[in-house]
Amino acid sequence: MPKKPKINNPWQTALTQFNNVSKLMNLPEDIHQMLKNFSRILTVSVPVRMDNGTIASFEGFRVQHCSARGPYKGGIRYHPELTLEDLKALAMEMTWKCSLTDVPFGGAKGGVVCDPKKLSPGELERITRRYTYAIQPIIGTDMDIPAPDVNTNEQTMAWMMDTYSMNKGFCSPGIVTGKPLNIGGSLGRADATGLGIAYTTASAIRQNKKPLKNQKVVIQGYGNVGSAAGKFLEEMGCRIVAVSNSTGGIYNPGGLSHNTVMAYYRENGSFKHFPRAENITNAELLELPCDILIPAAMGSQITKENAGRIRAKLIVEGANGPTTPEADEILSLKKITIVPDILANAGGVIVSYFEWVQDAQSYFWCKNEVNVKLRMLLERSFNDVYLFAQKNKCSLRTSAMMLAIKKVADAIAVRGLYP
């Protein structure tokens, strides 16, 4: 049965953002058409032997948007509601993200429609290996390099790297990034997206000439990305007042301690009933009074329905595509600044790039070197975006997209068309 189209379809969001910016910057029509389309979309069937002996067939995809600036790059997502349209949006955003931050890759994204919560570790491993085999013809260290995304992690990457290497007959660490350290991963990769969010938040607050100290932060999605952002922002002096996962969250205006919250979560598998905090829903969390709101869960969370009730002064997009274009307009009227996803959460792919470079050289850097280089790239990108926005009197999102699209368009122009 065909799936119901999603309300607030992420592909419509990505396309509307691209069309609007393309018009604003007078992007030539032929380049616009090329960038609206995708180099390659692969749909694969992933049949897997389940623990009960039956065979289940899952649907998998790899979407490659544009490789004008370098090999395709982007994560692998496992989610029961994943659609090809989601992946098209995410692949396009990867192109802009890499371009904006001068990472020499193009955009891609992939995934399997499955619910990891209902699968055993063995089933997840078999899905991962069969999926890797299925997309193997179009991935490669110089062709397309997958990485973790929602519901995938370094173990998933280890299985992908092993499957690819076994089929090729030689060990190929650079085929994926976000791997465990002992098989060619990079120090700092696990926390990179969260640390990047903290660095870009700090840059944005600095522009407002405010100290970070005691800024009240609300984080939707306290998983890999959100909790790392929380840890670093707390270290920088912020007060984390609310956090959540997919089942709900907790709020204490006086502040929550990151370490205590994480210890409680590890013990109870949930934030619910955390002492001295109020239990709240994800919808309530987004509308809390705070200085900084960090949506770090799924896309399309801030929509025309709730944007009018958002009380944060600054939104830093940890997730990909958390704000719809209609919500963007409402927030801009309310003078709420948004640090867009392609800047705020680029830390992950930046350190993925560092990992790929280290794998190619078989020479590994210390954590400090990784983090200093990450910080330099993000601060430079933030400044570029901020100054361009000031000069052109536009939002940080429009500025970031303009800068990113321009670099991709220039690469297409100078390379020329084959044949």
Ligand code: GLU
């Ligand atoms: N999935 C992450 C993202 O959306 C990381 C991608 C990568 O490292 O290639 O940026």
